[in-house]
Amino acid sequence: MRETNVITRAPAPNLNQKADIKFQKSAFDTLVWNNGYEVYHDKMIECPCKPQGAGGFKSDCKNCGGYGWVMIERINTKMVIQSMNMESKYKEWSLEKIGTAGITSLGNALLSHMDRIILINTPGPGNCGGEIIADEISGNYKQLIYPTIYPAVTGSYFSFLTYYAVEVQSVHRFISSNEVLELIDPALYNIDENKIIFNPSLNTPWEGTTPTLSIRYSYLPQYHIVDINREQMIARNDDEFKNTTKERFPLHAIGVRSHLLPIDKFNYNKDNFVNNT
Numbered sequence: 001m002r003e004t005n006v007i008t009r010a011p012a013p014n015l016n017q018k019a020d021i022k023f024q025k026s027a028f029d030t031l032v033w034n035n036g037y038e039v040y041h042d043k044m045i046e047c048p049c050k051p052q053g054a055g056g057f058k059s060d061c062k063n064c065g066g067y068g069w070v071m072i073e074r075i076n077t078k079m080v081i082q083s084m085n086m087e088s089k090y091k092e093w094s095l096e097k098i099g100t101a102g103i104t105s106l107g108n109a110l111l112s113h114m115d116r117i118i119l120i121n122t123p124g125p126g127n128c129g130g131e132i133i134a135d136e137i138s139g140n141y142k143q144l145i146y147p148t149i150y151p152a153v154t155g156s157y158f159s160f161l162t163y164y165a166v167e168v169q170s171v172h173r174f175i176s177s178n179e180v181l182e183l184i185d186p187a188l189y190n191i192d193e194n195k196i197i198f199n200p201s202l203n204t205p206w207e208g209t210t211p212t213l214s215i216r217y218s219y220l221p222q223y224h225i226v227d228i229n230r231e232q233m234i235a236r237n238d239d240e241f242k243n244t245t246k247e248r249f250p251l252h253a254i255g256v257r258s259h260l261l262p263i264d265k266f267n268y269n270k271d272n273f274v275n276n277t
Contacts, residue, residue: 028250029106036078038121043073044114069114079117080104081255099257101223107249111225117255118164118222141259142216147198157198157206162259163219165191174212184213223255
């Protein structure tokens with residue numbers, strides 16, 4: 001009868017042969033660039049108006065508007081973006097995945113939590129900075145807005161929108177519970193990126209009130225980074241002179257549509273300072 005178990009040792013591999021598995025960063029970057037959407041990458045920081053210890057962000061802060069986030073830089077680049085709730089054939093549909101997307105960026109993108117990604121063009125090769133083909137990527141969104149006087153535009157009413165608007169389909173104003181909604185004439189407003197600015201002729205009819213309006217518009221999709229599940233992927237490569245270098249590979253993150261977050265209007269106060277200069 002054996003008193004001890006017999007342990008068989010696995011044979012060692014041939015250590016005289018060097019494993020030669022290489023990842024080519026240029027191939028990954030080319031794949032992202034040729035197949036990615038053209039986007040704006042807005043780098044965000046948490047506003048330092050929040051005091052140490054207790055308390056929240058200052059509601060009167062003209063950097064973040066009380067929402068706690070400030071955009072400090074905008075970069076025009078390319079990223080691969082795919083909805084995470086599309087594969088429903090073999091997976092149970094999940095409410096938690098509504099409005100979420102997997103986002104792959106170039107290795108030098110330096111994505112961070114709450115950074116904003118705005119789609120501005122369709123996937124394909126070519127340089128950034130081309131004409132925005134909004135009709136091919138835009139979605140439709142409806143939103144309640146409460147315009148206020150905008151001093152910078154001759155005192156006319158204005159409101160910020162959650163998304164960068166492409167085309168307004170309708171704007172309706174609530175008058176009273178016993179009256180039909182008023183359809184606002186398109187000639188009485190114009191769109192400037194994520195702002196709707198109303199004609200000064202509406203100042204007198206709306207004077208002393210905060211109008212309540214419902215707007216439906218097409219928009220440029222945008223996401224906020226909520227998780228980076230592949231933050232570090234660095235590989236060593238040898239050049240033709242056998243010099244070893246380290247290269248950062250594309251990052252992969254999870255983004256959530258802006259209207260699903262409680263801070264979708266950060267940095268949107270009418271008097272806010274501009275920090276991305």
